[in-house]
Amino acid sequence: MSREFPIGLTPPDWLVRNLRTTKAPINRAAAVRASLAMTLPLVIGFAAERPAYGALASIGALNGVIGDTADAYRMRVIQLAVPQLVGAIGIILGSLVYGRGWYAVAVVTGVALLSGMISTIGAVASVSGLLLLLNAVIGAGLPLPGAWWLAPALLTGGGLLVLALALLAWPLRAGVPERVSVATTYRRVADLLAACGDPDRYPSVRFGVTQSLNQAYDLILAHRARHHGRSRELTRLLAQLNAVTPVVEAAPAVHLTGRPLPPEVPEAVRRLAHTVQTGRTGPPGVPSLPAPTTETARAVEHALRHAAAVVTAPDIDPGGVDERIGRPAALGVRAARAARNVVLSAHSWRYGLRLAVCIGCAQALVSLIPVPRSYWVALTVTFVLKPDFGSVFSRALLRALGTVAGLVIAAAVLAEVPPGWADVPVMLVLAPLIPVLTPRGYGYQTAAITPVILLLSDLLSHQGTALLLPRLLDSLMGCAIALIAGYLLWPESWHTRVGDRLADAVADTAVYVEAAFGAGIDTAARARMRRRLYRDLSSIRTEFQRALTEPPPTGRRAAAWWPLVVAVERIVDATTAARVRVRHGAPAPSAAEIHQVSQELRALSEGVRRSETLVAVRTHLTGPSDSVLESLRQEVAAARAITTPH
Structure with a gap:
């Protein structure tokens, strides 16, 4: 039975879309890594009677957990290690201008410009730019314990701990993420064939196939570009991706006929997906199909038999695969091309200036008006206005709502859990919520991160529940700055x-x-x-x-x-x-x-x-x-x- 809102109380469509939850499977391995990586530094810190050091390393691990989005192990090394090293530079730059007034405003604003510009290069550069700015803001707004090198070392060490835990399974699962990605693409194509003739299902399934193909090619080609010499496994996976292309091309022709395919056809593609994922070879698994009488039927049969032959072939010609997809540019060439694009692109300058203006406003505001924990304002702006992370308005709204929800949990933790060893089991429970809730939406991610970061902040400042109200006010101020200076007044339609x-x-x-x-x-x-x-x-x-x-x-x-x-x-x-x-x-x-x-x-x-x-x-x-x-x-x-x- 459907429910209808009374006239005048129906929420607007944009609000409903913002609050809609994205369905995603639970990544249990990521949850376990987050729990261990963020708890272990606290245990070591308490054991050494240096809880502040443990809290800094745990913050570094939090950065690693947020950035741990790659599937292939070789890509993880790059995607986790490089941002941590860039983040260390950010914390050093920020700490050099701590307490220096307008010098700090100028330096952090300059870092924001650079962060926004390099974020347009790609995924690794985006996370690197994020950590560069985040750590610069922390260094400029928070007195850090120990020598100048200690905080960067602790933050970087915490992030690298996440990487070390992620690589533990590499010897046992080498190549598995790549095979799973290609097999997933075959399953999406099977769903597409099953949706042919259905005008309601076909467009969304077609979009899913495109996304899956993009992700699989990006994963395989990035791995191949970093792989020295020829890899038989990568050659096979590339050939299998290329082989599914004729099947994808045949789907629109079938859909335009308005008639569904026999269920044996998508089932055959699902069997090929299973063969890809297991890495087995053998006789082609194409069913006996009726003799084709139309161009469309001939296209489907030909595409299926070609895909089955490639998937089950014992050997693949690497020269033919290279000719089909083109050769990846050398690392130096790609780096030079990316640097040139950043410097010359109006797109990168526009995003960089947008972020710099908002960070400059935030830093100037907290310099003129005494605000407790003032660096939280700029941190909020950074997360909300990250140019490649989505709609500024949507992120500002969800950031505010997520912060309120997270503060409810944080209030219970800070009020009922005495600081010390009791924080360890609390972190064991809270940390895995971050990778579990992040795929469901930005508001859920914010709600999961807020109690964790407040728990760690309490270990550095020992203020307990007094942190709650400043955190709420600073987050709301940061959201307001991003909405006004980075959205409403920004001259970009x-x-x-x-x-x-x-x-x-x-x-x-x-x-x-x-x-x-x-x-x-x-x-x-x-x-x-x-x-x-x-x-x-x-x-x-x-x-x-x-x-x-x-x-x-x-x-x-x-x-x-x-x-x-x-x-x-x-x-x-x-x-x-x-x-x-x-x-x-x-x-x-x-x-x-x-x-x-x-x-x-x-x-x-x-x-x-x-x-x-x-x-x-x-x-x-x-x-x-x-x-x-x-x-x-x-x-x-x-x-x-x-x-x-x-």
């Missing part, structure tokens, strides 16, 4: 963040339409083009979904443009489906048909780039009704006819 990217994707779709049926483009190059386009559309969809969590006018504008995002995805699917049909026997479209569609897409791209609101354009694309481009023409016409509702 939603259209410039998302509209231009959507226009670029539409223009790239026009190029893809031409390449899909043009001569002189090999299959591998066409597959790479299609994969890049789906990756771009996936990130645009994610950005739009973030915009939907913001209040009007941003959320309302995003909701109005959302149908166009879906329409562009359907255009790409229709292009892929037409290409599959041509490859399996359908007559190729004429050059005039292709030119007509691509010109309409380029006109749509220019319209999106110039417009703040959508304007309907009625267009009639002509061509033979039995052409493979008929569905594509209909999708393009539907996209041009979308208008902003009033």
